[in-house]
Amino acid sequence: MRILISTALVGTLLAACSISGGSSGEPVPTTVSRNTPAVGWGCVGDFCGISYELGGANLANLPKNGNLDYGQxxxxxxxxxxxxxxxETLDSTVALIRDDMEGTGVIYSRLxxxxxxLGEVYYSGDYVGLVTNTGNGNVVFIINGAAxxxxxxxxxxxxxGISGRTVLGPTGDAAIGVTSDDVVFWGPINSQGLFSGVTSGGDINALSVTxxxxxxxxxxIAGLTGDEVVGGLDFVHSRTGDDYLETGAFFLQD
Structure with a gap:
């Protein structure tokens, strides 16, 4: 089932890469911010906005764009x-945000x-990422794939990991015939269902970015029975003279 962005605003985020929520006992509602000062997002009708103040102030009008839709x-x-x-679902939300002044980041929540x-569970879903020039912040590629x-x-x-990575142009309207290697990641998970770790791979075979x-x-982990996963990642693509930052978000279900 494909889930479109809704009219609800995501809850409070404290700071870039910050976590709010409990640290012991049953996992509770939690929000994580990765490298963005945004505190929420929302959509009404054909427009969406990003909030940079508590209470939903400073929403920029962004038209919905079907070229940017992918999977969930x-x-x-x-x-x-x-x-x-x-x-967004009833139990979780995740957003990849790019601001031409504030850069690119991810916010996600367990609601x-x-x-x-118990035991071992396999989750699958969707990934969307932005590759930006670290010098000027311009979007170079949009990447989507299977998480x-x-x-x-x-x-x-x-x-x-992320496989089947399709590289699109900066407007997202077409694949550009460029390949990208799979990304793999691994790390620990704690009793609150929070996990983190390192990534490897993801070379883009274009512009000598390899x-x-x-x-x-x-x-x-989110959902009443732990059946959803939301999160984000970032890593740098290096080449002589330029670096490119890939920032991405993922949503998965069991």
Whole structure:
């Protein structure tokens, strides 16, 4: 089932790469921000907005854009300024946000309590990412692909990746015939269903961008029975004279 971005605003985010929520007992509602000062997003009719103040102030009008839709993610905006890729269910939300002044980041939330599964669970879903020039912030590529995550709740670790990575131009309207290697990631998961770790792979075979550096990823388990996963990642593509930052978001279900 494809889930379009809704009219609800996501809850409060404290700071870039910050986490709000409980640290013991049953996993509780939690919000994580990766490298963005945004505190929420929302859509009404054919327009969406990004909020940079508590209470929903400072919403920019971004037209929904079907060229930016992918899988569970609905898109809004254009490569000339702010862009939003977002997915929401009753239990979780995740958004990839680009601001031409503030850069690119990810915010995601668990909206209700959850009971973590036992043993090992496999999740699959969708990934969308933006590759930007670190010098001027311009969007160079949009990348989408299939996300997968294997969670060993008993052993306390996760292993997954992004495969079938399709490279699109900055407007998202067409593949440009460029290939990209798979990304793999792994790390520990705690009793709150929060996980983080390192990434490997993801080379883009264009513009001599063929040297993807190790990056980081994080996410959380959501859903009343732990049947959803949301999170984000970032890593740098290096070439002589220029670096390109890939920032992405993922949504998965078991």
């Amino acid at each position: 993610f609905g898109g809004a905006g254009s490569s000339s300024g702010e862009m939003l890729f977002a997915s 209700d309590r959850t009971v973590l599964p 997968a995550l294997d969670v060993d709740f008993a052993g306390g670790d996760v292993y997954g 040297d993807a550096q190790a990056g980081t990823f994080d996410g959380l």
